Amino acid sequence: MHLPCTWKLHLDNLEILELSGCWWRELKSLHFPNLKELEVNNCGRSALFTISGFRSLKQLQTLNISDCDLLEEIVEDVRGDEHDEMDSKTVIELSQLISVDFKNLPNLKSFMGGANYECYMPALTELEVNNCELSSLFFFGDLQQPESMKFSKLEKLTLVSLQSPTSFYRKKKEMDSISSVQFQPLFDGMVAFPSLNELIIEDLEITDIWGEHYSKDNVVSSSVCKLKSLEVKKCSKLDSVIPVSMLDRLHNLEDLFIEDCSRLRNAFPPVK
Secondary structure (H helix, E strand, O other): OOOOHHHHHHOOOOOEEEEEOOOOHHHHHOOOOOOOEEEEEOOOOOEEEOHHHHHOOOOOOEEEEEOOOOOOEEEOOOOHHHHHHHOOOOEEEOOOOOEEEEEEEOOOOEEEOOOOOEEEOOOOOEEEEEEEOOOEEEEEOOOOOHHHHEOOOOOEEEEEEEOOOOEEEEEHHHOOOHHHHHOOOOEOOOOEOOOOOEEEEEOOOOOOOEOHHHHOOOOOHHHHOOOOEEEEEOOOOOOOOOOHHHHHHOOOOOEEEEEOOOOOOOOOOOOO
8 A cells, every 4th residue: 555645745734643554665754743643553564764754753742653563673774875864963852752652562673773873852751661572772872972861751661571681771882792781780870760750660581670880879879769669570580679779769669569570589689
């Protein structure tokens, strides 16, 4: 099925787009400068956007993608002329994006494919990723500015059934190194969550949640001080939930729920 040419003249003002069981090839490279809500399910494509099409989503507030068995990346790797265009524009900013929800994407490898660009979402408030084949949610390169790795407004984070060895972020130079992910905690010192108040982790192949940077007295360790609710379920390889050195930084924690973590002997490791 092809998108009628006459439609393309009227998409600039489109604010809501919901597609089920279809994703036209032409849509991948079209621009939607006023699109606010995008919902896609049962799409049979390996990628939804070219980099130029994705960059046009300046007003996007909500992104929901589900039940796309063939989807490997939301934004495909750049090639040809588009690669040359991206050389001087490494970071893409979606300043209005508030909510991202990915569910049942068994072949999803990354949010953005390739090592030529990165995405900055300063307004992101809620992120849920459920049943996706991910090794890392986000990739950050050596040129990334510290503020780009700070999810300043993220309040709720839900990570469920990510099928590969998992970390929240990975540096570009580590993209092809599986071993570097296997020994990396879910969160390390490169990413900060100063507004996070609810964290749900379920069925992840991780041994640690927090990296050593969260145990030190620095900006990163204080970035989780607003956390109120922590839920951890079905993480069979998890050794500990909260390091003792972090306890005084989680003074707002009200609810702690732990279930079916077979390797876990103590929610908090003993003080040595």
